[in-house]
Each structure stands twice: as C-alpha cells, then as structure tokens.
C-alpha cells in the first residue's frame with residue numbers, strides 16, 4: 001500500500017518562513033483548495049492519503065516533507081533548520097510510529113526533509129541554509145546499518161536540494177543546473193528545467209501500482225512539456241498560492257510503502 005501523509009494548510013500560512021522569495025500576499029483559501037486538488041491527485045494515483053493532525057498555529061505545517069525521511073526500514077525524524085518549524089515534528093512522529101520504527105536527528109544537527117533526494121540506496125543531501133554538516137553526518141551514522149550512502153551536495157540560490165533537483169523516473173532527474181552541479185548525479189539522465197521557469201525542478205514522482213506519473217505544478221507548462229517529451233505522464237495540479245510560501249509538490253506529503261495491514 002502506498003501511503004501519503006499530508007496535513008491541512010494552516011490558516012496562518014501567510015506567516016510562513018521565506019528564504020528566496022519576496023513576501024507576496026497569499027490567498028489562504030486558495031492554498032487550501034490547491035491542497036485538496038493535490039490530495040485528489042495522490043488518490044487518483046493509488047495512494048492512501050493519511051491526514052496528520054492539523055497544526056493551525058504553525059504556519060508551515062502543511063510542508064510535512066521537511067519533518068521526516070521515511071524509508072522501508074525506518075523513519076528518521078528531522079530537526080528542521082528553521083526553529084519555528086521544529087514543533088511540527090512531534091505530531092508527525094505520532095503518525096509515523098504506526099508504520100515504522102523511529103530515529104531522530106539531535107542538536108546541533110539540523111536537517112530538512114526537502115534537502116534529501118533518495119535514489120535507491122543513495123541519499124543525496126543538500127548542504128543548504130537549513131541542513132548542516134552535523135545533521136548530515138548524524139543521518140549517515142543512523143542509516144549505516146541498512147547500507148544507505150549519504151552524499152553531500154552543495155545547493156546555491158534556492159531553498160532546498162529538492163528545489164533544485166527531483167527524481168522523475170527510475171534513472172531520470174529533473175534539474176536546474178544553476179542551483180546544483182549536475183555532475184553530482186552522473187550517470188543518471190537529466191532533464192533541464194525550461195530557462196523561463198527556474199523554480200520548476202520540484203516534481204513528485206509517484207510510482208505505485210498504476211502507471212508511474214509525476215505530480216507537477218500547472219504553472220510550469222514549458223517544463224511540463226519537456227517532461228512529457230521525455231515520456232513522463234504529468235498530472236498537473238494548481239499550486240501558485242503554496243508556491244508563494246516556497247512550497248512545491250514534494251513538500252506537501254511523505255510518501256512511502258506500507259504493508260496492507262498497516263492502519
């Protein structure tokens with residue numbers, strides 16, 4: 001069973017953290033409607049959507065990806081780089097404890113899930129304004145026993161590693177090569193974002209039981225076309241209000257396999 005943990009958009013979303021965008025007014029009702037479409041897209045691709053408890057006082061709580069890394073064997077609870085986001089972790093821990101044993105990143109480590117790109121047993125981890133070297137080396141020590149290899153990657157000019165590069169097929173990445181060095185990911189096939197769409201590298205690959213698809217923001221049509229030309233099936237979702245909070249499509253869920261008997 002493919003599980004997607006999501007969480008409702010907080011009414012306080014407009015007070016979100018921002019790193020690389022100016023603070024544009026956010027239509028929170030619009031963001032909620034976008035989030036409903038996103039959950040529907042996940043369901044249409046066979047995922048079981050599990051709602052984490054709402055956290056109305058935590059503006060960024062909808063971006064659940066940053067609170068945990070969920071693997072087959074274990075889930076690692078992160079310690080988000082932005083202190084305002086750390087209280088998001090506990091309620092996610094309660095949800096994940098029904099599915100996986102839990103491990104944790106401890107101070108002084110910081111790690112945002114948005115900085116982790118898993119390709120097989122390689123974990124590319126962005127060294128960003130949110131993730132530090134201590135977080136990265138704790139992650140490596142925690143996961144050694146399952147033979148995951150943590151590979152640090154420098155990220156510049158964007159929030160997270162997955163703002164710069166995401167997986168869109170078994171051996172294919174979507175990338176903005178001005179935010180991250182493409183050589184880091186050899187020998188995988190790379191699709192470049194369209195030049196007019198620098199922030200278009202965040203796509204959510206869903207490879208469940210049905211046809212593998214990519215959930216993707218509708219406001220990046222030129223890059224969507226590139227994905228389709230590369231043979232990807234694109235499921236477009238509206239995402240302009242969530243993007244004003246620097247959120248992308250990977251950020252709004254924790255996607256993992258669980259046995260059918262799981263809750």
Ligand code: CIR
Nearest residue numbers: 016017063114245246247251
């Ligand atoms: C933040 O700055 O933390 C939020 N406003 C956006 C987080 C987006 N998360 C992600 O890309 N994984």
